[in-house]
Amino acid sequence: MIELAGVSKVFPTASGERVLALHDANLSVKAGEFICVVGASGCGKTTLLRLIAGLESPSTGTIKVNNAIQTGPSEKIGIVFQDPTLLPWRTVMDNVMLPIQVLKLDARRFRDRAKELLAIVGLDGFANKYPHELSGGMRQRVAIARALVHDPAMLLMDEPFGALDAMTRDQLNLELLDIWAKTRKTVLLITHSITESVFLADRVVVMSPRPGRVVEEIAIELPRPRTLDMINSDAFGAYVRHIRGRLTNVPAAQLQVAS
Numbered sequence: 001m002i003e004l005a006g007v008s009k010v011f012p013t014a015s016g017e018r019v020l021a022l023h024d025a026n027l028s029v030k031a032g033e034f035i036c037v038v039g040a041s042g043c044g045k046t047t048l049l050r051l052i053a054g055l056e057s058p059s060t061g062t063i064k065v066n067n068a069i070q071t072g073p074s075e076k077i078g079i080v081f082q083d084p085t086l087l088p089w090r091t092v093m094d095n096v097m098l099p100i101q102v103l104k105l106d107a108r109r110f111r112d113r114a115k116e117l118l119a120i121v122g123l124d125g126f127a128n129k130y131p132h133e134l135s136g137g138m139r140q141r142v143a144i145a146r147a148l149v150h151d152p153a154m155l156l157m158d159e160p161f162g163a164l165d166a167m168t169r170d171q172l173n174l175e176l177l178d179i180w181a182k183t184r185k186t187v188l189l190i191t192h193s194i195t196e197s198v199f200l201a202d203r204v205v206v207m208s209p210r211p212g213r214v215v216e217e218i219a220i221e222l223p224r225p226r227t228l229d230m231i232n233s234d235a236f237g238a239y240v241r242h243i244r245g246r247l248t249n250v251p252a253a254q255l256q257v258a259s
């Protein structure tokens with residue numbers, strides 16, 4: 001479904017220097033897989049996601065999505081950005097419907113789906129509210145509904161729950177796994193939390209500090225459906241310790257080890 005081969009990304013900066021954000025990144029994701037990416041702040045995670053989404057082009061290497069070279073944004077992909085980026089002057093419903101408008105799809109066909117998604121993310125009855133009337137967690141749920149409304153085969157999520165308290169985060173993690181189990185989308189989710197990555201993923205991809213490379217991929221063989229009590233199991237703890245060990249050359253301040 002996603003195939004990165006030898007992907008590097010260099011950004012020119014305002015001062016004329018060049019920043020190597022990603023270096024020789026290789027990654028292969030199968031359809032229906034749930035992948036989490038962990039790595040220190042600034043190691044190139046958002047860059048990786050933007051490249052896969054077709055919002056940036058690689059400096060070297062190739063990115064294939066569904067066996068075709070990625071050339072630009074695609075309706076097969078839904079994205080949840082690092083902050084919810086809702087349009088303040090549009091209602092919740094109109095925010096969720098934004099991709100339909102941008103992709104010039106028939107709004108009448110998708111309104112029911114938008115309502116259904118709002119119910120799934122626990123926002124029944126909020127369709128006509130405005131973003132400023134919602135809590136941070138609720139806004140993030142709107143962003144998730146918006147990413148799913150056009151039924152993309154793939155969901156890319158950039159630290160979607162990073163700004164939330166631990167309880168809301170647990171709740172949304174469970175909801176996300178539920179949506180994934182029902183729809184079997186391919187999910188690539190970036191997180192700072194090692195615990196979250198082990199809880200959600202089939203496979204955790206560990207990146208090195210900048211310039212980011214994939215240093216290890218760890219298959220998480222915990223049973224599904226995952227439940228919160230698994231977090232206290234020995235097997236879960238062993239995965240967390242292993243991943244933390246792979247990230248130990250990273251200054252502690254850059255890592256939020258667990259949430």
Ligand SMILES: Nc1ncnc2c1ncn2[C@@H]1O[C@H](COP(=O)(O)OP(=O)(O)OP(=O)(O)O)[C@@H](O)[C@H]1O
Nearest residue numbers: 011012013019021040041042043044045046047048
């Ligand atoms: N458009 C850009 N122009 C110049 N430099 C950029 C640009 N986007 C990212 N960078 C640089 O590339 C590097 C990787 O940035 P990126 O946003 O991918 O990191 P990240 O892993 O997502 O970090 P965080 O965990 O803090 O979100 C950083 O050094 C950043 O300064």
Ligand SMILES: [Mg+2]
Nearest residue numbers: 045046082158
């Ligand atoms: Mg980022």
